[in-house]
Amino acid sequence: MTTGTAESTIGREAAVAALLREALADPETAWSLGSFGAIAEFMRDPGEAFEPLSDGRLGLATERGAVALTPIPGLRPVAYETAIGSGWNHAVALCLPEADCAMSGRGVVTELGPDRAAARSGDRDAILFDLGLGLRAVDVCVRATDPEALACLRAGAGRPLFEPGNPIGPALVAMGPHRVFVARIGRVEVFAPIPPADGASPEGPHTHVLPKLLKAGRTHAATTPIPDGFVPCGAIHPAHPYKDMTGRRIPFLHGRHEAFQRLLDTWGDPELVAAKRAAEAGRDPETGSGARDRFVQGARRAAEAQAAYLRGETVPEAGATEPDEDRGHA
Structure with missing residues (x-):
């Protein structure tokens, strides 16, 4: 490695670390970690008490x-926007090269022992179980100390979670274990209770495990423009200009829009950013083929949707809330 290349690598890693620190400092930014059909989300309220981690990790x-x-070498943030209905979603995907993203890939429930890497020191004697979902870039785990919960988890160990007769699935809601999603770039832990199947997601940290989506075997939604050769392990979800963290509509906030445009210029795919800027200037963006053309057209549609908001137009709502395919709806 030449000196120039080394300096460039060090500078990029410092920029990535700065991006993560700034996002962690903002209570209006949410985080997710997971895969298509299984995702953990972390968010906090302004003024909510929190503690920084004491072991040197960011968090x-x-x-x-x-x-x-x-954060490890090779971590690549990818800022992007995806058009949806009359609006758009945005995020900064946290990606690793395909060769570097793999986790255990276990296919059966497996007891892993005390969770020594728990974010809080008081949780490090609790027992961690991999639920064995066999995902490429994330291990979906639960953590427990309650004797009855441990007995149930151990009774289902060595078997697929969704196998008929496995006692774990039907007992998870009542058991209420901590959920721990682990990737090469870190982890998200959720302590809040699991809502019942017909209940609403809590307005705070929560998880989704959706068996029908898991069967697709995808790492991310088809609409998410992840660069070839990379896999998203998690994402930063900066404050959105026209909706809150739950997807409910709010008055359009220009400052939030401008803040994400700066992220897009810094961390976005240059071709897609150029296509969007061309659309904003009234020019037709250059198109490619296949998925690439779909992403370019998505950038154009996002620009058109944003233009309506920036002109102060009244944009009809699709519903009470608007889904985000890169978060709870995976």
Whole structure:
């Protein structure tokens, strides 16, 4: 490695670390970690008490959950926007090269022992179980100390979670274990209770495991423009200009829009950013083929949707809330 290349690598790693620190400091930014069909989300309220991690990892913990980040060489943030209905979603995907993202890939429930890497020191004697979902870039785990919960988890160990007769699945809601999603770049932990199947997601840290989506075997939604050769392990979800963290509509906030445009210029795919800027200037963006053309057209549609908001137009709502395919709806 030449000196110039080394300096460039060091500078990029410092910029990535700065991005993560700034996002952690902002209570209006949410985090997710997971895969298509299984995702953990962490967020906190302004003014909510939190503690920084004491072991050198980037992150923080509240009474409801925690995020602990271990950025490694090769971590690539990818800022993007995806058009949806009359609006758009945005995020900064945290990606690793395909060769570097793999986790255990276990296919059966497996007891892993005390969770020594827990975000909070008080949780490090609790027992961690991999639920054996066989995902590429994330291990979906639960953590427990209650004797009855441990007995149930051990009774189902060595078998697929969704196998008929496995006692774990039907007992998870009542058991209420901590959920721990682990990737090469870190982990998200959720301490809040699991809502019943017909209940609403809590307005705070929570998880989704959706068997129908898991069967697709994807690492991310088809609409998410992840660069070839990379896999998203998690994402930063900066404050959105027209909706809150739950997807409910709010008055358009220009400052939030401008803040994400700066992230897009810094961390976005240059071709897609150029296509969007061309659309904003009234020019037709250059198109490619296949998925690439779909992403370019998505950038154009996002620009058109944003233009309506920036002109102060009244944009009809699709519903009470708007889904985000890169978060709870995976």
